[in-house]
Amino acid sequence: MIKKIIQEKIYNIFNKTFEGVSIDISDVDIVDSKKVEHGDYATNISMKYAKKLNMNPLQIAEKISNQLKSDTETFFDDVVYIKPGFINFKINSLIFNRILKDIYKNRERYGSGIKKNDKLIVEYVSANPTGYLHLGHLRNAAVGDSVCRILKFYGFDVQSEYYINDYGNQIKMLGKSLEVRVKNLMGENIEMPEDGYQGEYLLKVAEDFLLAFPDTTSLKSNNFEEFAKDYLLEEIKKDLKSLNIDFDNWYSEKEKIHETGLLEKTLNKLDNLNAIYDKDDARWIKTSEFGDADDWVLIKSDKSSTYFLSDIAYHEDKVNRGFDRIINIWGADHHSHVSRLKASMKSLGNSQTHFDFLMIQFVRLLKDGKDISMSKRSGQYTTIKDLLSLVNKDVVRFMMVTRSSDTHFDFDLNQCLQDSDENPVFYIQYANARINSIIKKSGVSELDINKMDIIESDKEIKLIKEIIGFEDAIKDSAQSLSPHKLTFYLQNLAKEFHSYYKSTKILNENQDQVMSRLVLITTIKFILSNGLQLLGASSPEEM
RNA sequence: GCGCCAGUAGCUCAGCUGGAUAGAGCAACGGACUUCUAAUCCGUAGGUCGGGGGUUCGAAUCCCUCUUGGCGCGCCA
Numbered sequence: 001m002i003k004k005i006i007q008e009k010i011y012n013i014f015n016k017t018f019e020g021v022s023i024d025i026s027d028v029d030i031v032d033s034k035k036v037e038h039g040d041y042a043t044n045i046s047m048k049y050a051k052k053l054n055m056n057p058l059q060i061a062e063k064i065s066n067q068l069k070s071d072t073e074t075f076f077d078d079v080v081y082i083k084p085g086f087i088n089f090k091i092n093s094l095i096f097n098r099i100l101k102d103i104y105k106n107r108e109r110y111g112s113g114i115k116k117n118d119k120l121i122v123e124y125v126s127a128n129p130t131g132y133l134h135l136g137h138l139r140n141a142a143v144g145d146s147v148c149r150i151l152k153f154y155g156f157d158v159q160s161e162y163y164i165n166d167y168g169n170q171i172k173m174l175g176k177s178l179e180v181r182v183k184n185l186m187g188e189n190i191e192m193p194e195d196g197y198q199g200e201y202l203l204k205v206a207e208d209f210l211l212a213f214p215d216t217t218s219l220k221s222n223n224f225e226e227f228a229k230d231y232l233l234e235e236i237k238k239d240l241k242s243l244n245i246d247f248d249n250w251y252s253e254k255e256k257i258h259e260t261g262l263l264e265k266t267l268n269k270l271d272n273l274n275a276i277y278d279k280d281d282a283r284w285i286k287t288s289e290f291g292d293a294d295d296w297v298l299i300k301s302d303k304s305s306t307y308f309l310s311d312i313a314y315h316e317d318k319v320n321r322g323f324d325r326i327i328n329i330w331g332a333d334h335h336s337h338v339s340r341l342k343a344s345m346k347s348l349g350n351s352q353t354h355f356d357f358l359m360i361q362f363v364r365l366l367k368d369g370k371d372i373s374m375s376k377r378s379g380q381y382t383t384i385k386d387l388l389s390l391v392n393k394d395v396v397r398f399m400m401v402t403r404s405s406d407t408h409f410d411f412d413l414n415q416c417l418q419d420s421d422e423n424p425v426f427y428i429q430y431a432n433a434r435i436n437s438i439i440k441k442s443g444v445s446e447l448d449i450n451k452m453d454i455i456e457s458d459k460e461i462k463l464i465k466e467i468i469g470f471e472d473a474i475k476d477s478a479q480s481l482s483p484h485k486l487t488f489y490l491q492n493l494a495k496e497f498h499s500y501y502k503s504t505k506i507l508n509e510n511q512d513q514v515m516s517r518l519v520l521i522t523t524i525k526f527i528l529s530n531g532l533q534l535l536g537a538s539s540p541e542e543m
Numbered sequence: 544g545c546g547c548c549a550g551u552a553g554c555u556c557a558g559c560u561g562g563a564u565a566g567a568g569c570a571a572c573g574g575a576c577u578u579c580u581a582a583u584c585c586g587u588a589g590g591u592c593g594g595g596g597g598u599u600c601g602a603a604u605c606c607c608u609c610u611u612g613g614c615g616c617g618c619c620a
Contacts, residue, residue: 034563044562047600057600084600086563128620170620282618293546293616300618307620335547336615361548362613369554403556406548408613410555415569423582424568430582438579488557488567495567502575502584543582 002099002468003030005075006041006089013067014045018060021052032469039078039088040465046085057085093456096464101449103467104523108530111470113155113478120156121318122148124329125240126163129233130174131199133240134381135373136331139409140360142400142536144329145245146483147358149534154478159248159323163314166229167254168307173197174232175225181206182216182224199380205231239384243393244536257313263305266313266348267298275347285312290343311337312344319350327481329358332406358481360405367413391416394537398425401483401535424491425537428528431494431501433543435525438506439518447519453512455520459500463520466496470527483535490531497524 007028014023027049033042046060053060061081068079068087078090103110124144127137148160165171177196184190185206192198209227213219240246257263267283270276276285281301285308288295298309318326330337338357345355365373365382374381387396395416402424403409416423455461473489476482506517529539 031562034566038563042563047562050600082563084563130620165620168620280618284618297618302618304618306618310620331614332548333614334620339546359548407556408549412555415555426582427568430580434580434583441579484557491568498583499585501579502581505579507579543580 001102001471002091002095003041003472006030006043009068009075010043010045010064010087013064014049017063017067018049018053021049023049032465033088038082038086039080039090041089041091043087043089044085046081046087050085058083061085061087093454093461096461097452097455099468100455100464100520100523101452104447104449104519104526108526110523110526111474111530112153113474116155116157118156118324119322120151120158120325120327121161121321121323122151122158122327122329123161123163123318125236126165127236128165128170129229129236130170130197131232132201132383132385133236134383135363135365135387135411136381138243138384138387138396139363139400139405140329140331141240141243141245142397143358143360143405143483145243146397146401146486146535147327147329147481149536150474150477150483150486151481153534154474156478160246161249161251162247164233164250164252164254165307166233166252167258167310171225171229172221174228175221177202178205178209178224178228179221182209185210186216202228242388243384243397251314253310253314256317257310262313262317263309266316267305267309269316269348270298270312270344273347273349285344286347287340287343290346292339292343294340296340308337308340311341312348315341315345316348316350319345319353323353325354325356327356327358329360332359332361335359356481358405361408363400363409363411365413366410372413392425394429394532395423395425397536398487398532402487404482404484424487426543427498428490428494428532429537429539430543431497432525432528432532432539433541434501435497435521435528436541438521439525442507442514442518444515444518447522448515449519451512452516452519453510455516457504459503460517460520463496463500463524466493467523467527469493470531486531486534490528490535493524493527493531497521 007025007030010028010030011023011025014028028043028045029048030041030043033039046057046064050057050060058081065079065081065087068076068089074092075095076089077092079087081087122144124147125133125137125141127133133141144160148158152158173193173195174197177192177198180190180192180196181202185203205228208231209224210216212227213223267276270285275289276283276298278284282297283299284295285298286295296308297306298312299305315326338359342355345353363373364371365387372382390413399411399416400409455464469489470493473486477485504517506521507514532539
């Protein structure tokens with residue numbers, strides 16, 4: 001909010017001072033000064049408009065800062081222009097105090113965006129219900145859930161969705177695999193097919209299957225498929241629950257696309273739009289005409305449909321459900337699907353809806369510097385259950401979003417098993433717990449902002465500036481779909497607090513001063529616990 | 544061969560819609576507990592931003608090119 005005020009001031013002065021040159025208010029960037037000598041905030045507007053004004057940036061800066069100095073009395077302590085053309089602002093501490101009070105009054109709502117009209121859908125995880133969730137899904141899940149929470153907090157109407165791939169070859173094979181395991185348990189010595197699901201987990205499913213169907217004589221393949229799929233989907237839901245993740249919608253491919261006739265409808269629509277053609281006994285979509293490198297098969301020569309056709313139908317359905325923005329969070333190994341899906345949507349004439357794709361790069365699990373993502377002995381992936389048995393859920397959630405999703409990420413077990421230094425989650429949680437402890441100790445039950453002393457110390461002003469930065473952190477994270485920005489912000493805020501804590505005794509005899517400090521740290525606590533919550537992590541009151 | 548992502552301090556990574564002397568955490572080194580939780584703090588050291596061109600007042604950031612690594616290029620999902 002403070003930047004907005006400065007922005008408007010400059011915008012107005014610019015218009016008054018330089019008539020004839022139109023300025024876009026969004027061009028007036030107000031940034032945090034990186035160095036103390038450069039004041040609190042700065043702008044580079046005079047360099048930006050030097051060419052348009054045909055003036056030396058320094059001259060422009062001079063004119064603007066002179067105006068700012070003359071027409072404001074209490075807002076700025078100082079306005080200086082410097083070398084290439086930057087204008088630096090030093091804000092009056094009374095302004096900071098006023099802002100702190102405003103923020104405190106908003107409590108946990110501080111940082112939230114104004115309500116936006118856009119309806120968003122975020123699809124993520126969407127792992128096939130043919131096995132347990134593993135490490136590869138984990139990052140996707142953590143990023144997806146955090147993105148949803150942040151977007152909601154930022155003011156969007158957000159729905160999260162899990163696309164259940166419960167139709168087609170994989171499910172058939174899953175059914176067959178379970179059948180083999182069940183028969184194995186009953187003493188039949190038959191082999192698992194080459195492309196069957198070899199994992200040991202199916203033995204457990206088979207055991208439970210026999211408990212549910214003791215009499216196997218009249219069973220059909222259908223029974224195996226349904227049982228295995230439902231069973232594993234439940235396990236997936238349990239795993240997600242243990243990560244503090246819940247979806248608004250569970251979208252069944254079978255029920256929503258195949259049993260409703262949506263697949264044929266979509267195919268017909270494409271056909272009517274002249275977007276498909278026949279070749280080699282198959283039906284192809286002309287994605288190459290809409291920006292993709294190749295055409296793709298929708299109907300195979302055996303007349304069955306491909307996964308891709310379902311995917312087109314699914315996204316056509318998302319569009320028809322009225323979403324303004326469709327966000328898909330996919331594994332990076334699916335990146336080629338982006339251009340072909342986009343091309344298909346274009347061929348269907350869906351140009352209004354905005355598509356975003358977040359590609360999640362691979363995660364490796366490191367222990368003692370070695371990659372243990374996949375157990376060499378059994379050929380099994382590390383599951384979410386495995387990992388959660390080793391590492392605290394909060395740590396997992398947080399660590400999984402600390403890196404930008406388009407870089408590879410090494411999850412270091414040694415680091416996460418530490419209780420201190422190396423572990424950023426505890427660092428933040430500890431700050432929160434410390435604040436809570438001080439509040440308790442103070443015995444002040446009701447904070448009164450009218451009894452506050454004026455905050456003027458450098459360290460405290462710095463903290464207020466950091467608090468103000470939360471709004472930007474949320475905005476940046478939301479707009480770029482990057483939860484990692486929030487993790488960096490929170491670590492920084494915690495750091496500033498710890499430093500302040502060490503340097504300043506918060507509780508003392510001066511009641512007004514204590515009150516102002518309590519308001520300050522309580523505001524930090526609101527942000528820390530809220531920020532952790534947005535990342536799916538908890539904020540214990542005591543540690 | 545084509546496409547996507549990445550290459551920044553010893554390690555893991557921010558910064559990338561161009562801005563001031565390139566940042567953080569860890570590791571290393573040196574300090575701080577009679578004081579609200581030392582799961583903490585303070586300080587030191589550490590860099591040809593993969594290489595080379597270009598664009599301009601100004602490039603880690605934009606363009607071109609080369610290079611290294613990961614991933615993808617099915618009538619699989």
